[in-house]
Amino acid sequence: MVDLAGRALGAGVVAANDEWFADKENLLLDTEPVFHPHTFGPKGQVMDGWETRRRRGASADRPHPDPGDHDWAIIRLGAAGVIRGVVVDTAHFRGNHPQSASVEAAYVPEHPSLDEVLSAGVAWTTIVPRGALHGDTAHRFPVAVERRFTHVRLNIFPDGGVARLRVHGEAVPDPDYLDGLMVDVAAAEHGGVAEAASDRFFSPPHHVNAPGRSRVMGEGWETRRRRDDGHDWVRVRLAGPSLVAAVEIDTDHYKGNAPGWIRLRAKTDGDPAEDDGWWDLLPPTRVQPDTRHRWRVAPDRPARHVRVEAYPDGGIARLRVLGRLTTAGLAELRARVRDLDARPGAAPTAR
Known part of the structure; x- marks a missing residue:
């Protein structure tokens, strides 16, 4: 399967709510993640991935974040297509990896602005339910939602670092x-x-x-x-x-x-x-x-x-x-697109 989130195909990380320690763009690098110990920048150890700051609760009496609090990054796929599997790789993130993650996807046609992608009218479909993550591990999640998508959102709970994201599937072009x-x-x-x-x-x-x-x-x-x-x-x-x-x-x-x-x-x-x-x-x-x-x-x-x-x-x-x-x-292509676009998603949610 082609990596629909590959930079060579034209994919990009269009938004993230936080990238304090390491840049969101690292998620789509086509190289294997690397780690150089004791390599520090102004914000700490330099990490080859996307890493957010530590979340804190609302008060000293409740210092831990709410279980629903989370960080996220939105990726524009390089080509619209059917997603068959997602890889969430926490390589080299050991004590700073997220506890769990989920992945949603949406179809937003043409060349939408970030505001249009984030608008309340966009329906996001859960393609990978929230599941546990481990440090320094490439987690492979199958996807069974037979729809065309143009964007994915990686949610990490509550915070932490992910080295790479791969979105494997089949490109389905516009006839x-x-x-x-x-x-x-x-x-x-x-x-x-x-x-x-x-x-x-x-x-x-x-x-x-x-x-x-x-x-x-x-x-x-x-x-x-x-x-x-x-x-x-x-x-x-x-x-x-x-x-x-x-x-x-x-x-x-x-x-x-x-x-x-x-x-x-x-x-x-x-x-x-x-x-x-x-x-x-x-x-x-x-x-x-x-x-x-x-x-x-x-x-x-x-x-x-x-x-x-x-x-x-x-x-x-x-x-x-x-x-x-x-x-x-x-x-044939038009018939396939009509069939894919007519199929129901899995628990779509508008945000």
Whole structure:
């Protein structure tokens, strides 16, 4: 699943009620949290995460905060989509982690201001009920609410620090925006999904349709060295049935470990796990190390899935498939959006 809260996808932390010790923006950093002991700034130990001050009660007679008191941060997702799981990571927060947390989500269309997101008319749906947190732990919470969302709110009780937040799911783009546009129909932001791969030893296949160009070799998809006569592959489900006009294979940063040849195959319908029904979008073609390759294509039928095959093995930084959704593809996407938006949420609350 793509991280809908990834900065590369365009997500951002738009608000937090408190960030006294550590900035809210740290929640979405794409690096693993780090800790350098005895590194102090004006406000104390420097922490790689979001950390609020300690809450206090209303008086000396009641010094502890009310159980309902809590801190919160609101994240604008990089793409509207269906959330399948949330990771609340308290890495390196040991004596200063929250006691518990919950996650809510909302759908606020277009490009809302912060005031619009915080307005009383926005309905927030609980997607992760309040549950206990532990220090220095990556907590993985499944989400079963089948709706489209654009924003999430992380609530921590009563206060403390969280290193990272990940919101895994499927992007569901606006069909009216895609209607007639030539876009990368394999891109994660448009609903493309790297569904399967023959090998993911060095890095995962979902990197191939990630936003932007890779910055280092580890941001692509790389397989182990094959010692047989086979070849490696990764399969991507496109945003929908599409007429493809051009493709791009980028071996950026793969210098001594790029494939020798690639082949790009497509499938119009049927089970993508079956070998029959695949046809060549690009025949076996020599590729160069550390090179951005581009080709125009003119297939005589739409593609729903593509499979990039690496001969015999190696690394591919990015795959781009430029095309337009077919009339049937747009109809499918519109039907899915209508179905998702019509489904009830789980205990929505307007705030």
